[in-house]
Amino acid sequence: MSLKPRNVDFGQTWGVLQETVKGVITLADVPRATWNDRFSDVYSLCVAYPEPLADRLYNETKIFLSKHVDELWIRVRSQGENNLLQSYYGAWKQYSQAELIYGTSSTNANDCQEQMEIGELGLDIWKRNMLEPLKKPLVSILLDEIQADRIGGGQPTTSDIVCGVIESFVAVEAYKLKGELDMYQEIFENPFLEASGDFYAREASDLLQLSDVTHYMERVTWRLGQEDIRAKKILHHSSIPKVRICCEQKMVAAHVVWLHAEAELMIEQERKRDLSLLYPLLKTLTNGLGPLVQKLTKHITQKGLEAIGTLQSDNCHIQFVESMLDVHNKYTKLIEEVFKRDQVFVGALDKACAAVVNNRSQNRQPARAPELLAKYCDSLLKKSAKGISEIEIEDKLTKSITVFKYVDDKDIFQKFYARMLAKRLIHQQSQSMDAEEAMIDRLKQTCGYEFTNKLHRMFTDMSVSMDLNTKFLKTLRDNDNDNSNQLGIGFIVYVLQAGAWPLSLPPSPGPFHVPQQLEKSIQSFEKFYHGQFNGRKLTWLHHLCQGELKFNYLKKSYLVTVQTYQMALLLLFEQCDKLPCRDAAVSLRLAPDQLVKHAASLVDCKILKRNDNDDDNAAGELDEDTVLVLNFDYYNKRTKFRVTGALQRDAPHETEATHRSVDDDRKLYLQAAIVRIMKSRKLLRHNQLVQEVLGQSKVTFAPSIGMIKKCIEALIDKQYIERTPNSADEYSYVA
Structure with missing residues (x-):
């Protein structure tokens, strides 16, 4: 075939070409040789000499397709x-x-903009x-x-036909770059959604009259499915979320x-x-x-308060910790399942859980959770x-962190925990040092290193003290030439840093x-x-010491293990x-009331007795006039035991002292936080300062606004900050 433009008889060529086009659109069998010849004819018309015949070919094709579609209609x-x-x-x-697939080759630029490709033209004529x-x-x-399909509950008998017809609404404008779904949405989607909404509304109304809420929700869930x-089967994919939204609006949102x-x-x-x-x-509903x-929060709070009772x-x-864990585990599973x-x-x-854990029986009283959790640990x-096995202890301690995370006043917990840890370490009552350190690591992961810094220092002191005792005994042996340096007793000393240990001073005056x-x-x-440490001062805390005595009489x-004062009394x-x-x-140079407290423990366990008539031995309280007598008839099934001292028991005044200590620490912490903030910001309004202080302190405790105000006033008095001349509600840092 020559590609050179030539003179073409349009009528004759179009007559032949028209038959092939008719075969194409009626899906007739067109031989490949004929198909190739018709392409040559189309090319010849488009480049014909002396004038291209592309526009005429396009118009004739348009007329032919229009007639064909009219016949189909x-x-x-x-x-x-x-x-x-x-x-x-x-x-x-x-x-x-x-x-x-053949198109236009008009030499007129404007015509090219108006004319469609033949495939697009065919779709437009169909539309x-x-x-x-x-x-x-x-x-x-x-x-x-x-x-009919909805009412019958099955698939329509003409589902392929329905799908194909709906698909044609999309296909006739699919060639458009913009608004390709406009016709589909206008002629089908909008009426479909309107009819669907009416159907859902009627069905919801009927269900509400005939069924309970369970059956209603089951039916709505089934209907949505x-x-x-x-x-998905018959609609364009853009309509799928719209159908669901329509159903949800009529069957759920309308009755929310x-x-x-x-x-x-x-x-x-x-x-x-x-x-x-x-x-x-x-x-899926807005604020649904x-x-x-809110109802679930209220319910869990109520059940939690009932559990701790x-x-x-x-x-x-x-009871407190395990009840809280039971509540937490129960509703964690419910949230996972439901x-x-x-x-x-x-x-x-x-x-x-936070509301339950931090609940206060009385508004002015601090929450008991920090103290109870520390006691549990x-x-x-x-x-x-x-x-309890070590594995069970490890598991319970791990779970206790769940409750700890909900505690607002973590600094109070830290104070109680430190006091109790000190007693365990000093009196050698720890079950396992590995468990102790593992628990501190859990607290550090939750609140950071600063929170457990003093606890780590307590362990360091114990380790250093053991090395110090070993060195002390070695020094005694090395310097002992005539046994004059032998102590004659087992003697172990714990040298503790005053800043790391929550230890009280001796009670005696x-x-x-x-x-x-x-x-x-x-x-x-x-x-x-x-001799080892020049310039250091030792303060002996005898009231925290204990000794082991052997009764040979x-x-x-x-x-018997007793406190130092009890040991001194027995000696x-x-x-x-x-x-x-x-x-x-x-x-012993003790106050009489102090001695009576320690003697009472020895009388209670019958190591000592009162010098009264036998019938009155157990009656009345000890006083300074009481005569104590060694009980030579003492008997105990156990040959090794401990006498609990009066000061080792957790007395109410210790709890109050702990809370007072926490308040003092909080004031210092808040003042330090305020100074840090003001030093970096130089100038700050009152509300902004309060918010930044709250943000810094929320990790360990939630201070009241009143406490923050008092700390601000204290810093103004100390001349760390001052009110600006322009506003009483603004502070500036005093360099």
Whole structure:
């Protein structure tokens, strides 16, 4: 074939070409040789000499396609309305498969802008000549088919035809770069959504009259699923979310007030299945879950407060923590099963647990959670924890961190925990040093290194003290030539940093008279220590010490651990069998009331007894006139035991002292925070300063606004900051 332009007879060429075009659009069998020849004819017309015939070819093709579609329209209409869907679909299926791919080559630029590709022209002619005249009856029949399918609950018998017809609404304008779905949405999607909304509204109304909330939610869930399947099968993908939104609006949003009212009873009765049905229905609505979250928060808070109840027994700390963990575990599982771990509901659980943990029985009283949690940890870490394996202790301590995270006043917990840890370390009552360190690591992971800094220093002191004692004994052996340096007793000293340990000063007003048996040991250690560390001062805290005595005056020997004051009192009985309290107090340089407290423990356990009639031995309280007598008839099944000292018991005044200490620490912390903020910002308004202080302190405690104000006033008095001359509500840093 020559590509050179030549003179072409249009009528003759178009006559041949027209037959081939007709074969193409009627899906007739066109031989490949004929197909190739027709392409040559199209090319010849488009480059014909002396004038290209492309425009004439385009116009003739347009006229031909219009006539063809008109003929199809007449044929479709002749089939009647009952067969309209099928006949239209058949005509479209044939027409849409035709490969009309030659285009225009007009030499006029303006004509090129107006003319379509032949394929686009064919679709446009179909839209104008076929679809526009038939759109109303077609859409009406489509909606009837879909309605019948909804009512029947199965798939329509003509589902492929319905899908194909709807697809044609999209395909006729698919070539457009913009607004390709306008026609589909106008002639089908909008009427479809309107009809669907009416159907959903009627169905919801009928269900509300005939069923309870469970059946209603089941039916709505089923309906949403059916509509989703149907939409994916027959609609354009852009319509799928619109159908779901329409169904949700009519069947859920329109009745959301009723569903929220029913939700209260579901939550109160913890009906998991009903809540599982309700959750996905409300999730997609704007603020649909809000009331549900509020009701769940209130319910968990109520159940939590009921669980901890009135804590009065000696084991109230165990009851508190384990009850809180039970509540937390129960509703964690509910949120996992019902709400699929939705963070909104996880937040509701956290809010409720925090409200329970930080609940105050009286507004002015601090929450008991920090103290109770510290006692719970203490009970697990002490040697007295019986019947529990190390694995169980580890598990319980790990779980206790869950409760700790909800505690607002973490600094109060830290204070109590430090006091109890100090007692465990000093009195060697820790179950396991590994467990102690693991617990501190958990606290550090939760609150940071600064929170556990002093706790780590306490462990360091214990380790250093053991090395110091080893070195002390080695020094005694190395310097002992004639056994004059031998102590004669087992003697261990803990040298503790005053800033790291929460230790109180001795209660006695004057210096305690150390028993003669200990004087040499104390003097030797002081000499050794001052030789090792020049300039350091040792303060002996005898009230925190303990000693082990062996009783050899009874029928069998006993090994008894007692406090230093009790030991000193018992050692006085090496010289006598009876002794008045007043004389013992003078000898030991203790206040009479202090001596009576320590003697009472020895009388209670019957190591000592009162010098009264036998019938009155157990009656009345000790006083300074009471005469104490060594009990030579003492008997105990255990040959090794401990006598609990009066000062070792957690007294109410210790709790009050702890809270006072925390308040003092908080004031110092807040003042330091204010100075840091003002130093960096130089100038700040009151409200901004308060907010920044709250932000810095929220990790360990939540200070009141009143406390922050007092700290600001204190810093103004100390001339760290000052009010600006322009405003009393603004502060500036004093450099």
